Amino acid sequence: MVKLNNIQLADHNHKIVYDYSTNTNSKKYFNKNIPFYSKYKQELSSVPQSILAIPFISNVLPIAWFAGFNIEVPELDEDFFNALKQVKIEFEKQFPDYELKGEIKALKLVKNTISQTNSAMLFSGGVDAYATYIRTFSETPDLVTILGADIEIEDQEQWLSFTNFIEEEPLLKQNKKRYIETNVRTFYTYQVELLLKEVGWWGKVQHGLSLIGSLAPISYLNGYNKIYIASSYTEQIAIAWGSTPQIDQSISWAGIKVFHDGYELQRQDKVDLITQFSEEKNINFKLRVCYSELRSSFNCSKCEKCYRTILGLILNGKNPNNYGFNVDEHVYTKMFANLNYGSASKGMQYFWWELMEKAKNTKSIYTFKDASIEKIELDRIRNGEIHNLLQKKIDTPKSKKSKIKFLIRNKFSGLYNIYKKLR
Incomplete structure (x- = not known):
């Protein structure tokens, strides 16, 4: 079991600190030296605890499903609690060879509401993101970018380069920018990767629910009733993937709706859309x-x-x-x-x-x-x-070398990090 004991705010109420405990069955999956957190530019003291819990649950619950342990939380948004049942069903469809056992228990369910009608989209600056940006251009959604997802938290040089790009790009001037820092890819150990037959936990399972759930606190503050996440693939590609229309659009809290955008478009369709938009706007x-x-x-x-x-x-x-x-x-x-x-x-x-x-x-x-x-x-x-x-x-059949390399890289991560700096 994993028990969420308490949620506190730190760094002048900008950082959510989660106090959670594990037992014998679950502790090997969590990095005790790097507890999960989520940090925002906005002050969070007015956000209900039942909303603050969502980023934590969004990242830990999939581990519980695949590893077979339960999670207990003091309180949780009622819509989110109910949405997770359907999200689990969608994962079961994608992974029919796995038995997803873990469950979540909330001691209190809270019915939250968001009365405003603002929108936000997850923005990485790539082909998928720009295609969705173009398709939602008239809505002027807030652009949300997450440090710790594609860019490592320690890589401040790349993060600064990326945020400068977002802030200085003339096309994006009309949109408000929101930044989140969260250790979504380092709070767990390599044992999580081994829950799958082939490594790739972030892409195959975690990232859709993780990224969307990270927006919960600022959705409450900024009145988002719609969140857009760009598709990576189309229905023509039959692979297990952690972000699909069925998964993402099942997610909700406080009545919010999530849109998995562009699933009907091939990647080249998106490039075509981008170049056409560039011509039309002469930019x-x-x-x-x-x-x-x-x-x-x-x-x-x-x-x-x-x-x-x-x-x-x-x-x-x-x-x-x-x-x-x-x-x-x-x-x-x-x-x-x-x-x-x-x-x-x-x-x-x-x-x-x-x-x-x-x-x-x-x-x-x-x-x-x-x-x-x-x-x-x-x-x-x-x-x-x-x-x-x-x-x-x-x-060509995959050898076991990739998994062996993964184990070496993670069991001896200190040596591997030295190697990366020297090469």
């Missing part, structure tokens, strides 16, 4: 798609995620360098070299399949230097070279 804006440790500029412009975005822009006749990248006519050679390394997934292959189909049908292609030479490279994509390469990787 270029940077896409922040990369969080690589090796990034030294706005995007690294040399990882798989960067390359697929770069190619999507090229296939819309746009210069990627106007959207936050740094590439030239050699981009195709470097792209193929990058994709020859590392692993692949069905989701990744689907994104590149979209690009292959776009390359076959588009007539608007950006040329860096020599159209005839670059056409030869694009023909390789049109003819399925990347698609077949990724399929070969998918068909």
Whole structure:
């Protein structure tokens, strides 16, 4: 069992500190040296305890479900308590080979209400986020960005770069910015990853409920009755994922509605939407798609995620360098070299399949230097070279090395951190 004993406010009422205890069955999943917290720029003293509990429950309850222990809390928002029943059902559908046992017990349920009609969206600056931003442009939603999700809390250099980008981007001037700091990815131990047959807890289980739940305290303060979270995939990609329309739109507290936006759009549809919007508004804006440790500029412009975005822009006749990248006519050679390394997934292959189909049908292609030479490279994509390469990787059985590497990296995390600094 995990028991939430008390909720207190610290740092002049800006930080939620959760006092919780574990027992023999649950303690191995929690980092005793890094208790869970959530920190906001706004003062929180007027937020009810039943709302303050939501960020904690949003991150701990999925662990309880998969590990099979219960959670007890003094009080909780009634709508959220009821919503969690449906969220659990949706996870059971995604993970039919797992038995989700854990339950939550609230000693008191509280019916909260939010009377205002403001909206907010989770904003990372990437393709998915900008597509949702464009689709909700007329609502002028508050933009909420979370330190501790994609960017590590200790990486203040990257965080400062990112927040400067959000604050200084002319397109975003009309929107209020909200920042949250929370250790959603470090309060638990590597034992949580081992609850799944393959590592990937954050993406496969945690992130949807975690990110949405983090907004609960400021939704009460700012009167949000709608929250938007951008889709990562479409219904064409059948993989277990922690953020889907069924999961996200089941979440509610104080009558709030969550919208999982853009699920009907392919990733390339979103890139198309972004370039069309850019033309209509006659404005270029940077896409922040990369969080690589090796990034030294706005995007690294040399990882798989960067390359697929770069190619999507090229296939819309746009210069990627106007959207936050740094590439030239050699981009195709470097792209193929990058994709020859590392692993692949069905989701990744689907994104590149979209690009292959776009390359076959588009007539608007950006040329860096020599159209005839670059056409030869694009023909390789049109003819399925990347698609077949990724399929070969998918068909190659995964060795146990990845899980072994994960265990070494986490059981000997001190040594691994030294290695990261030296490399």
